[in-house]
Amino acid sequence: MRRRKTRQHQAVEMQMTPMIDMVFLLLVFFMVSAKPVQPERDIPMGLPGQVAQEEAINMPDETRIVIEANGQVVLNERRIDQPSGSALPELRALLIRYRQSAENARTEALVTLAPHDEVPHQRLVDVLNACAEAGIGSVSLAATSDE
Secondary structure, eight states: OOOOOOOOOOOOOOOOHHHHHHHHHHHHHHHHHSOOOOOOOOOOOOOTTOOOOSSOOOOOSOEEEEEOTTSOEEETTEEESOSSOSSOHHHHHHHHHHHHHHHHTTOOOEEEEEEOTTOOHHHHHHHHHHHHHTTOOEEEEOOOOOO
16 A cells, blocks of 8 residues: 655645735725814804894994093993992993994994093093903093083
8 A cells, every 4th residue: 555645734824914904004094084073063143133234334433431530430421330439330331332333333443531630540440441341442542621
């Protein structure tokens, strides 16, 4: 009887390099083709009474604030707030409404301050703070006229 030659069986190895290359190619492909997730945003909405004007309307060129010697604030010939208080809530509310109506009319909100010569500096700073809190940046100073 003849003996057959026995072959030695070699172990079959799987090549990992092409598989790793393919995995990285797929990873890069999906990263590039994926859309980024956009975060949630606030829903824009217009509040009633905030309608923008189609055309610019004629508004007074500026609001005039006179500070009398005793500290009384006069806005367009109307006395507001107490001469002793430093908060000036009524002035601030009126200036906010003035700025909003100027924005709706697509014009700039202008304020002219006319303090009396004997007004304490702190009172002038209080009025300037009310203008800043109302969002009005165009403030100019004028001399008061003697009546």
